Amino acid sequence: xxxxxxxxxxxxxxxxxxxxxxxxxxxxxxxxxxxxxxxxxxxxxxxxxxxxxxxxxxxxxxxxxxxxxxxxxxxxxxxxxxxxxxxxxxxxxxxxxxxxxxxxxxxxxxxxxxxxxxxxxxxxxxxxxxxxxxxxxxxxxxxxxxxxxxxxxxxxxxxxxxxxxxxxxxxxxxxxxxxxxxxxxxxxxxxxxxxxxxxxxxxxxxxxxxxxxxxxxxxxxxxxxxxxxxxxxxxxxxxxxxxxxxxxxxxxxxxxxxxxxxxxxxxxxxxxxxxxxxxxxxxxxxxxxxxxxxxxxxxxxxxxxxxxxxxxxxxxxxxxxxxxxxxxxxxxxxxxxxxxxxxxxxxxxxxxxxxxxxxxxxxxxxxxxxxxxxxxxxxxxxxxxxxxxxxxxxxxx
Numbered sequence: 161x162x163x164x165x166x167x168x169x170x171x172x173x174x175x176x177x178x179x180x181x182x183x184x185x186x187x188x189x190x191x192x193x194x195x196x197x198x199x200x201x202x203x204x205x206x207x208x209x210x211x212x213x214x215x216x217x218x219x220x221x222x223x224x225x226x227x228x229x230x231x232x233x234x235x236x237x238x239x240x241x242x243x244x245x246x247x248x249x250x251x252x253x254x255x256x257x258x259x260x261x262x263x264x265x266x267x268x269x270x271x272x273x274x275x276x277x278x279x280x281x282x283x284x285x286x287x288x289x290x291x292x293x294x295x296x297x298x299x300x301x302x303x304x305x306x307x308x309x310x311x312x313x314x315x316x317x318x319x320x321x322x323x324x325x326x327x328x329x330x331x332x333x334x335x336x337x338x339x340x341x342x343x344x345x346x347x348x349x350x351x352x353x354x355x356x357x358x359x360x361x362x363x364x365x366x367x368x369x370x371x372x373x374x375x376x377x378x379x380x381x382x383x384x385x386x387x388x389x390x391x392x393x394x395x396x397x398x399x400x401x402x403x404x405x406x407x408x409x410x411x412x413x414x415x416x417x418x419x420x421x422x423x424x425x426x427x428x429x430x431x432x433x434x435x436x437x438x439x440x441x442x443x444x445x446x447x448x449x450x451x452x453x454x455x456x457x458x459x460x461x462x463x464x465x466x467x468x469x470x471x472x473x474x475x476x477x478x479x480x481x482x483x484x485x486x487x488x489x490x491x492x493x494x495x496x497x498x499x500x501x502x503x504x505x506x507x508x509x510x511x512x513x514x515x516x517x518x519x520x521x522x523x524x525x526x527x528x529x530x531x532x533x534x535x536x537x538x539x540x541x542x543x544x545x546x547x548x549x550x551x552x553x554x555x556x557x
Contacts, residue, residue: 166303166355166382168414168435174527176406176433179519182414184250184302185353186242189217190519191414191435194426194511195252196442199225201235201245204443205501206508208246214478214505215512219247220438223295223305224256224263224287228280232298240300252438255292255305255334257359258419261312261391269309271326289333293356301354305385306334308359313392320363323388327361328375335379355382357416363388364397366404373408383436384409385416390425390439399428406433423452423514424538430518431531442511446504449492451480453510456539458485460503465489478502478509 167183168191182189195218196203196211203211203219211219219241226235238244241251259276260267266277273288292307307330309323338356358376362369376384386405389398402417409415416436417429426437442452449461451472458465458472468485480488480502491499521530 164355164382165353166414168383168412170411172523174522174525175431177430177518177522177527178433178435179522180414180435182250182435184355186248186250186302187217189250190516192426192430192515192518193217193436194515195220195436195438196508196511197222197438197440198245198247199440200229201226201241203504203508204440205447205497205504206443210505211508212249214509215516216249216508218250218252219245220252220254221245221299221301222254222256222259223292223299224254224259224276224285226253226299227256227285227287227295228278232295236298236300240298242300250303251301252303253296253299253301253305254418255296255307255359256287257292257305257308257310257387260308261310261388264312269326271329273307273330274309289330290337293334293337297354303355303357303383304338306331306338306356306358308361308387310361310388310391311363313363315363317363317365317368320361320365320368324362324368324372324375327359327372331358331376331379335381357381357383357385359385359387359418360405360409361388362401364393364401366400369401369404370408373405377408377410381413383414383416385418385436386434387418389417390420395425398425399432402429402432402434422540423454423511424534424540426511426514427518427531427534427538430522431527442507443504446502446507447500449499449503450507451488451503451510452507454534455537460485460488460499461492462489472503472506473510476506476510476513478505480506480509 165185170178170180172179180191182191196216198219199222201221235244260274268275276285289307296304308327311320311323358381360372360376362372414435417434421439451458453473465485466489471481521527
């Protein structure tokens with residue numbers, strides 16, 4: 161798209177999988193990429209420096225939460241998101257649309273926007289498409305999202321259709337606000353400094369997904385995202401939606417699957433042509449005693465790891481590989497925060513390593529083989545009496 165600050169190129173393909181490069185005002189990112197979530201501008205239990213050392217390239221923050229505290233004006237006065245957080249690489253902000261789903265008990269939807277009851281003090285926050293863009297402009301991320309309505313997986317067709325219609329109407333207003341070069345009389349650069357992504361909704365109903373996709377494509381935007389997944393639908397349904405939507409999105413623009421997910425989710429979505437991902441699973445599950453590996457998640461609080469001298473995974477370069485599973489088990493059972501921090505570092509490193517391995521397999525023309533091997537080894541089966549497998553839905557952004 162002419163005038164956009166975002167540059168994207170596909171450099172290799174293997175089947176539908178793509179390896180490429182995403183250029184932003186704060187540096188380049190190899191794709192497919194995983195973007196770690198820093199909801200309030202900071203990673204949970206992980207410093208900016210640690211995240212950078214692990215190969216993390218993109219920081220993702222949240223419009224709704226930063227609007228409540230400390231406020232977008234405060235973030236801007238402290239140097240926007242980069243100066244505020246100390247992060248030097250590319251950044252992305254979610255529009256607040258996910259909170260329309262996750263905070264359903266605290267909001268009222270209208271065609272104008274969404275009124276939230278502030279979970280901090282009970283006051284009201286009104287997010288409209290224009291207000292969401294205004295906040296994101298003040299926060300100053302490189303990539304920003306159009307305001308959308310994310311329905312639950314169990315919503316009726318009537319509710320999902322209404323969400324698709326609102327998402328389309330809100331996209332029109334988001335685009336108009338984004339294209340404006342000024343914000344309350346202050347020059348902010350508009351489209352030249354921040355890249356706007358449209359979001360495709362529609363639940364697991366093909367015709368509604370296709371309708372939402374066409375509505376999004378009516379705007380010549382730098383990027384396109386698939387939203388409304390990992391919200392309770394079956395794994396097979398999630399894959400079908402990606403198979404429907406991804407081929408319809410422009411081949412020369414990045415494709416972003418929002419809020420997904422587990423390592424297997426990432427592998428399957430890359431196989432279907434997705435370039436960008438985000439999810440809180442690496443740090444959220446790390447704090448809950450779960451470490452990700454090619455063989456599935458290890459639940460380190462289990463008694464079987466109490467005397468295990470092995471590292472989590474010696475091939476994953478993080479500080480966690482210097483200690484044994486038994487030591488990590490001890491920290492977690494003792495409620496020492498260091499246990500969750502070490503597992504979070506391991507998980508972030510594992511996710512980055514997994515993405516790098518996928519990029520290498522795509523460039524080598526061996527991605528199909530990589531997928532088959534990964535599917536054959538990855539398992540997430542809890543022991544009797546344990547909670548069901550961890551999903552992206554369980555880890556709210």
